[in-house]
Amino acid sequence: MPGAWYLTLASILFVVGAVGLLVRRNVLVMFMCVELMLNAVNLTFVTFARMLDDIGGQIVVFFVLVVAAAEVVVGLGIIVAIFRRRAGATADDISLLKG
Numbered sequence: 001m002p003g004a005w006y007l008t009l010a011s012i013l014f015v016v017g018a019v020g021l022l023v024r025r026n027v028l029v030m031f032m033c034v035e036l037m038l039n040a041v042n043l044t045f046v047t048f049a050r051m052l053d054d055i056g057g058q059i060v061v062f063f064v065l066v067v068a069a070a071e072v073v074v075g076l077g078i079i080v081a082i083f084r085r086r087a088g089a090t091a092d093d094i095s096l097l098k099g
Contacts, residue, residue, distance in 0.1 A: 006047040013040035
Protein backbone atom coordinates (compact mmCIF):
# COMPACT_ATOMS: atom_id res chain seq x y z
CA MET A 1 0.00 0.00 0.00
CA PRO A 2 1.26 3.48 -0.73
CA GLY A 3 2.16 5.80 2.12
CA ALA A 4 -0.64 8.21 1.24
CA TRP A 5 -3.19 5.71 2.56
CA TYR A 6 -1.49 5.61 5.94
CA LEU A 7 -1.22 9.40 6.07
CA THR A 8 -4.91 9.72 5.22
CA LEU A 9 -5.81 7.26 7.96
CA ALA A 10 -3.59 9.13 10.42
CA SER A 11 -5.23 12.45 9.56
CA ILE A 12 -8.71 10.96 9.99
CA LEU A 13 -7.74 9.50 13.37
CA PHE A 14 -6.27 12.82 14.47
CA VAL A 15 -9.40 14.74 13.45
CA VAL A 16 -11.65 12.26 15.26
CA GLY A 17 -9.52 12.63 18.38
CA ALA A 18 -9.49 16.43 18.18
CA VAL A 19 -13.26 16.63 17.69
CA GLY A 20 -13.81 14.22 20.56
CA LEU A 21 -11.53 16.27 22.79
CA LEU A 22 -13.37 19.50 21.98
CA VAL A 23 -16.91 18.13 22.12
CA ARG A 24 -16.96 15.69 25.02
CA ARG A 25 -16.94 16.69 28.69
CA ASN A 26 -16.23 13.30 30.27
CA VAL A 27 -12.64 13.23 31.47
CA LEU A 28 -12.05 9.59 30.52
CA VAL A 29 -13.31 10.13 26.97
CA MET A 30 -11.13 13.24 26.65
CA PHE A 31 -8.17 11.22 27.87
CA MET A 32 -8.82 8.52 25.26
CA CYS A 33 -9.11 11.18 22.54
CA VAL A 34 -5.67 12.53 23.46
CA GLU A 35 -4.28 9.00 23.21
CA LEU A 36 -5.95 8.57 19.82
CA MET A 37 -4.30 11.77 18.61
CA LEU A 38 -0.90 10.58 19.86
CA ASN A 39 -1.32 7.29 18.02
CA ALA A 40 -2.26 9.14 14.83
CA VAL A 41 0.97 11.12 15.07
CA ASN A 42 2.88 7.87 15.70
CA LEU A 43 1.38 6.39 12.54
CA THR A 44 2.56 9.45 10.63
CA PHE A 45 6.10 9.13 11.99
CA VAL A 46 6.28 5.43 11.10
CA THR A 47 4.89 6.09 7.61
CA PHE A 48 7.48 8.76 6.88
CA ALA A 49 10.22 6.56 8.32
CA ARG A 50 9.20 3.78 5.94
CA MET A 51 8.84 6.08 2.95
CA LEU A 52 12.25 7.72 3.52
CA ASP A 53 14.04 4.50 4.61
CA ASP A 54 15.11 6.21 7.81
CA ILE A 55 14.92 4.78 11.30
CA GLY A 56 14.65 8.23 12.93
CA GLY A 57 10.86 8.25 12.78
CA GLN A 58 10.63 4.95 14.59
CA ILE A 59 12.98 6.21 17.30
CA VAL A 60 10.73 9.24 17.80
CA VAL A 61 7.73 6.90 18.08
CA PHE A 62 9.53 5.01 20.85
CA PHE A 63 10.02 8.23 22.82
CA VAL A 64 6.42 9.31 22.20
CA LEU A 65 5.22 5.98 23.56
CA VAL A 66 7.37 6.42 26.68
CA VAL A 67 5.91 9.91 27.25
CA ALA A 68 2.40 8.57 26.62
CA ALA A 69 2.94 5.87 29.24
CA ALA A 70 3.99 8.51 31.77
CA GLU A 71 0.95 10.56 30.79
CA VAL A 72 -1.29 7.56 31.42
CA VAL A 73 0.11 7.10 34.90
CA VAL A 74 -0.26 10.75 35.92
CA GLY A 75 -3.52 11.32 34.05
CA LEU A 76 -5.26 8.26 35.42
CA GLY A 77 -4.11 9.20 38.93
CA ILE A 78 -5.75 12.60 38.56
CA ILE A 79 -8.89 11.11 37.04
CA VAL A 80 -9.21 8.57 39.86
CA ALA A 81 -8.78 11.38 42.43
CA ILE A 82 -11.60 13.31 40.74
CA PHE A 83 -13.95 10.34 40.52
CA ARG A 84 -13.40 9.45 44.18
CA ARG A 85 -14.88 12.80 45.19
CA ARG A 86 -17.73 12.80 42.65
CA ALA A 87 -18.87 9.85 40.61
CA GLY A 88 -20.32 11.87 37.70
CA ALA A 89 -17.45 14.32 37.40
CA THR A 90 -16.82 16.30 34.21
CA ALA A 91 -13.86 18.29 32.98
CA ASP A 92 -15.22 21.38 34.74
CA ASP A 93 -14.82 19.69 38.12
CA ILE A 94 -11.02 19.93 38.15
CA SER A 95 -11.38 22.73 40.71
CA LEU A 96 -12.40 20.02 43.23
CA LEU A 97 -8.72 19.13 43.61
CA LYS A 98 -7.87 22.51 45.19
CA GLY A 99 -7.60 21.14 48.75
